[in-house]
Amino acid sequence: MNGHSDERDQAGRDECRVLVLQGGGALGSYQAGIAEAMQEAGLSPDWIAGISIGAINAALVAGNPPERRVERLRAFWDKVSSAITVSPWWPGEQAREVFNAWSAAFGATVGVPGFFTPRVPPAALYPAGAPEALSYYDTAPLRQTLLELIDFDRINRRETRLSVGAVNVRTGNFVYFDNHRERIGPEHVMASGALPPGFPPVEIDGELYWDGGIVSNTPLQYVLDEERLRDLAVFQVDLFSARGPLPRTLSEAAEREKDIRYSSRTRLNTDDQIEIHKAKIAFRRLFDKLPAELRQDPDVAFLSEVSHQNAVTILQLIYRAKNYESDAKDYEFSRTTMLEHWKAGRNDVRRSLRHRRWIERCRPDEGVTVFDLTRDARD
Numbered sequence: 001m002n003g004h005s006d007e008r009d010q011a012g013r014d015e016c017r018v019l020v021l022q023g024g025g026a027l028g029s030y031q032a033g034i035a036e037a038m039q040e041a042g043l044s045p046d047w048i049a050g051i052s053i054g055a056i057n058a059a060l061v062a063g064n065p066p067e068r069r070v071e072r073l074r075a076f077w078d079k080v081s082s083a084i085t086v087s088p089w090w091p092g093e094q095a096r097e098v099f100n101a102w103s104a105a106f107g108a109t110v111g112v113p114g115f116f117t118p119r120v121p122p123a124a125l126y127p128a129g130a131p132e133a134l135s136y137y138d139t140a141p142l143r144q145t146l147l148e149l150i151d152f153d154r155i156n157r158r159e160t161r162l163s164v165g166a167v168n169v170r171t172g173n174f175v176y177f178d179n180h181r182e183r184i185g186p187e188h189v190m191a192s193g194a195l196p197p198g199f200p201p202v203e204i205d206g207e208l209y210w211d212g213g214i215v216s217n218t219p220l221q222y223v224l225d226e227e228r229l230r231d232l233a234v235f236q237v238d239l240f241s242a243r244g245p246l247p248r249t250l251s252e253a254a255e256r257e258k259d260i261r262y263s264s265r266t267r268l269n270t271d272d273q274i275e276i277h278k279a280k281i282a283f284r285r286l287f288d289k290l291p292a293e294l295r296q297d298p299d300v301a302f303l304s305e306v307s308h309q310n311a312v313t314i315l316q317l318i319y320r321a322k323n324y325e326s327d328a329k330d331y332e333f334s335r336t337t338m339l340e341h342w343k344a345g346r347n348d349v350r351r352s353l354r355h356r357r358w359i360e361r362c363r364p365d366e367g368v369t370v371f372d373l374t375r376d377a378r379d
Helices: 007-011 025-040 051-063 065-080 093-110 140-149 152-154 186-192 220-226 250-263 266-289 298-306 334-353
Strands: 016-021 047-051 161-168 176-178 200-205 206-209 232-240 312-318 367-373
Touching: 016 025, 016 051, 016 220, 025 051, 025 065, 025 200, 025 232, 025 334, 047 051, 047 220, 051 065, 051 140, 051 152, 051 161, 065 140, 065 298, 065 334, 093 334, 140 186, 161 186, 161 232, 176 186, 186 206, 186 312, 266 298, 312 334
Parallel strands: 016 047, 016 232, 047 161, 232 312, 312 367
Antiparallel strands: 161 176, 161 206, 200 206
């Protein structure tokens, strides 16, 4: 347990612990490192919500018993990074930048083991309307990998809540597949990660679905909207940082645009929740001042019901890109880079859990408290 106690004992209260995982392709091994460190600390999540690669990692955790989760995460990430196991040929950031660019191009050309393969013949040679005409890659290998590494019966026993987000191709509506409402299979996880035009849409109950990141790349808002009664301890894992330096080149501009687009305004979501909780507090103060006859008014009764306040504590864990990474960082699947991302996630959790502000935290008075304890870290 690495010297950490379970958070319920440490904090002295019963919280619903939620792991929130963004999409981000190859960057998802950062999430695996976070899951490993949480397991070491005795912080198994009660609920995991994910988008895209976050949905895959979420299913790997929810679909295995605690003692096998790290093993199964490792098996997945070892498999998808097995095409390039060599390291950069010489030291230095310039050499590493070249290595990463070559690795990303190689994966885009030949595919990623256990994940996706290029279509042969290519999509352009299929007639319009054919399923194969809608994507550059075939994700059949991913289905087999999910079936090998995930116990979907366990997921559907609801021992851990699992929610994965996708977009209906026909209506454009965002949906969450949630094992508290429906049975989850590999197709639901694949739908959440079906990013076009690279990957094909996935059919579920007669409808086609694409990657949820098209609409929103983080499930944070879903979690906050779904649970308004129990206190929440949210481990929010972002693979793209909303904050970043001004770009100086076309490549840096492309990377910065991708970071902004896929960070999905997580900071705005948390700021909005703080304002909502302030409004709830103000209404409850007003309610106490109302005469008895007004308290029975239907509008007042409704506001009284929806103004129940649960405490939300959010620990932000944000992947900070290295100088040598580019806009291809989310499809650079080399073993070297995977291990670096994994180590970064593990270290960020350990660093956060030993931070004085986290250890001394208490139930938020204003409803929502946000911690970002690794922003200025150098170790």
